[in-house]
Amino acid sequence: DTGVSQNPRHKITKRGQNVTFRCDPISEHNRLYWYRQTLGQGPEFLTYFQNEAQLEKSRLLSDRFSAERPKGSFSTLEIQRTEQGDSAMYLCASRLVGAYNEQFFGPGTRLTVL
């Protein structure tokens, strides 16, 4: 257990529905990252926050995706109008700025879109 938690661990939804995932980072970590991983591939970067500011978004993050970190603590990732291609493991990682860039991952949320 790295200290990063994610909920839910599994989500099954029908195409067109909205889903929201939550990540709670290690408490003193000020950077929080979201990645997506599909079968047989390494994780792909989606977006990251430093405190409450969203500093970078990947082109993978279409208009249907939105992420927030309202008080610089937990973060949410919402996917609107889900598509079957959104089925993946969504991973959250956190790190402490100033340290070397070691990122610690949560257990992930596995999304299945039917």
Added chain:
Amino acid sequence: QKEVEQNSGPLSVPEGAIASLNCTYSDRGSQSFFWYRQYSGKSPELIMFIYSNGDKEDGRFTAQLNKASQYVSLLIRDSQPSDSATYLCAVSSNTGKLIFGQGTTLQVKP
């Protein structure tokens, strides 16, 4: 060319042998490099990181970095069946995001 490349394997070694996992990267300005282990259905677990050219040892694991050749490797000595997993190489970008290879599957046979 992918930014971080790994042979997907599987790499099969007998128990007790040395497993050698390799990774190349394209961004010559990359400064920090990471190895994560991922068991099937689980999230990546950080096992090693390296910043300077040369070797870094931690228990049975040794990470090797050659910036001139843009090459990172991970050696696992005395491989155990419990080491069977996918090993992900990651390179830190200048903004801090990690860029991962596709991973190498390691199988350690008893």
